[in-house]
Amino acid sequence: MKQPTQFPPPPPPMTQQNFVQYMQMLEERQRVTLEQQNRFFQELLQQNRVERPENQGVTLSDFQNTKPISFAYAPEPMDAEDWLMDTERKLNTVGCNDRRRESNVPESIVELKRREFESLEQKDNAIMTYVREFSKLSRYAVEEVNTEDKKKKRFLRGLSPQFKVQLRMMRATEFQELVDAAITLEDDFKQLQEEKRKKAKYEPKRYINNKPNMSLSFKPRYNNNNNKNNNSNYY
Structure with a gap:
């Protein structure tokens, strides 16, 4: 007869003190990992400065080798700030300065985005959506937003x-x-x-009665049936 599989007993429940120690251990591990990552980027930066001549360009492969994080939208401003700092650090790692960054963007794309900015309007979008597009395309x-x-x-x-009229004032x-x-203002x-919607919801609805008032309708002066009966008495 096959013996049943023996499982180890479940671990005892974690106490509050053990939980605090566990969290401290995780924080320490994250700190060590971050230090190692920063040390790696510093060494890579020093190596780039030694091996790459100053006038040599930076290729897209150089930047992609740093495994940059893709970014499209972040609901929290700090998420965008973290991404920006990470990207700036990796661009500096491969030795890509501002002049080289601008040269990597095709002129046709710049012109297309510039036209999008010139025709940008809020329309039915929320203010924050308009602000994000404004900041991105500007x-x-x-030259149109340099002051x-x-x-x-x-x-x-x-x-x-x-919104425009009140904000101008x-x-x-x-x-x-x-x-x-x-x-x-939005x-x-x-x-x-x-508030208007709630007020309209609880207000009693007023119905307009389009039926004619019979008391005010026209009544004939003589009853035709009575006239016929009266006329028959003469015969």
């Missing part, structure tokens, strides 16, 4: 009319101040619409 039209005044005017020009001094005011507008 990098291809630096706070230019950036504010271009931002206002693409806003929906319901505000006269913000900085672009970020204008963006914050637009977000606040939030107030949404709250107002929600």
Whole structure:
């Protein structure tokens, strides 16, 4: 007869003290891993500086070898900031300066994105969606946003009319101040619409009675049936 498989007894439940020690161990392991990664990039950077002449270009393969993280959208600003810092570090690792970065973007793409920026409008999108597109495309039209005044005017020009009029009266001094005011104004507008919706939901509906009032309708002066009966009495 086959003996049943023997399983080891389950581990005892983790106490609060053991849990704290376990978390500390994980944090220490992450710290060591991060230090090793930073040390590796520093050594790679030093090696690049020694082996690569100053006037030699940087290839796309050089950058891809660093395994950069792809990025499209992040709901939290800090996620985008972390990605940007990681990408900047890897670009510096392969020795790619600002001049070389710009040369890697085709002129046709720059012109296409510049035209997209010129025609950018908020339309039915949320303010934050418009802000993200504005920030992304404005990098291809630096001459149109190289001052706070230019950036504010271009931002206002693409806003929906319901926000544009009130924000023009505000006269913000900085672009970020204008963006914050637009977000606040949109939030107030949404709250107002929600209050109207709730009020309309609970208000009694008024029905219009289109039926004619019989008491006011025309009545004949004489009854034809009575007239016939009266006339028959003469015979």
